[in-house]
Amino acid sequence: MPAYWIAHVTVTDTEAYSEYAKRATVAIEAHGGEFLARATRTVWLEGNERERNVVVRFPSVENAERCYHSEAYQEAVSYARNASVRDLCIVDGN
Numbered sequence: 001m002p003a004y005w006i007a008h009v010t011v012t013d014t015e016a017y018s019e020y021a022k023r024a025t026v027a028i029e030a031h032g033g034e035f036l037a038r039a040t041r042t043v044w045l046e047g048n049e050r051e052r053n054v055v056v057r058f059p060s061v062e063n064a065e066r067c068y069h070s071e072a073y074q075e076a077v078s079y080a081r082n083a084s085v086r087d088l089c090i091v092d093g094n
Contacts, residue, residue, distance in 0.1 A: 002093035003061040005033065005068075008050035013083035020083065023076030031067035032059045050087070057093070064090045 005028075011017045028035075037055040058064040067073055068090075080086060 001060060003058045003064045004036075004091045004093055005054075005056040005058060005064050006089055006091060007052075007054040008048075008087045009052040009054070009080075010050050010085045011052060011083065012085065016079050016083035020076050020079035023079065024073060027070055027072035027076055028056055028067055030072065031070065032063050033057070033067060048087075050085075058090075061090055061092050 009017075025035075033056045035054070036057050037053065039054075040052050042049075042051075042053045056064075058067065068088075
């Protein structure tokens with residue numbers, strides 16, 4: 001059953017965040033993730049607006065969690081931690 005990784009991001013350091021994005025893409029795709037939305041244009045209706053919003057479909061919640069905890073993704077996210085303010089969740093697709 002598919003799962004969706006949903007991230008809402010405000011980038012504070014473009015250079016470091018671009019390194020995160022490059023490395024994270026490799027890790028996400030290695031775990032079966034497929035980018036459905038990776039955009040800056042968002043119509044925000046409620047809550048805390050973020051400039052960048054990303055939706056990735058994974059084959060399962062377990063694949064998405066394995067990706068997040070993988071060595072490759074954790075290395076990638078080390079570039080994002082001081083370069084952004086992020087909210088990230090995994091949503092079961094059933």
